[in-house]
């Protein structure tokens with residue numbers, strides 16, 4: 001077998017292996033010329049040869065194709081696998097430190113996982129794994145009006161994550177942690193890092209679109225805390241008092 005025939009056969013087998021048993025003459029030829037540019041002058045003749053070899057290779061079963069590759073050119077299989085593994089790797093996180101990366105997936109338990117949310121979960125999990133960090137599952141179930149949580153979806157989300165292989169190190173259910181959130185909200189208000197807004201939604205929106213802060217923001221921490229107390233005691237109706245940071 002000539003060098004040309006041998007090489008074309010190697011790439012035809014590899015291309016077939018990578019594409020479900022069917023090689024494409026064009027792909028095989030371009031790989032051949034990429035490695036042997038000095039033979040481009042014989043393109044027409046070699047295209048004929050490549051077409052014949054590809055036809056021959058495509059008649060073999062995928063298993064036979066793999067056997068021949070393993071036997072004669074195991075190195076091209078290895079190189080292909082290495083490249084695939086590299087292509088599948090996620091881009092690095094800037095300035096991330098091994099062991100310190102914490103990611104979270106925070107589904108709302110108002111439906112099962114869909115492809116978009118599964119994708120987000122897998123990527124978060126992979127980054128935590130890549131940096132030997134921690135992956136947290138946090139159920140965002142504190143919006144009973146817009147996204148009413150359904151008891152059965154907590155478990156179906158857990159099951160789907162397990163099926164995907166995304167193991168979480170910690171799990172939190174937001175609705176069970178309201179005391180913690182209240183505590184931090186109180187701390188922020190005391191430090192002047194947040195305020196309680198009691199404006200009517202329309203006037204608040206008007207101020208924001210004009211680029212102006214609402215008057216509640218100017219109030220001292222004592223006023224904020226007093227409003228906060230009243231909020232906790234239920235003196236404001238829904239959205240009549242809102243904590244903003």
Ligand SMILES: [Zn+2]
Nearest residue numbers: 197199214216
């Ligand atoms: Zn306000």
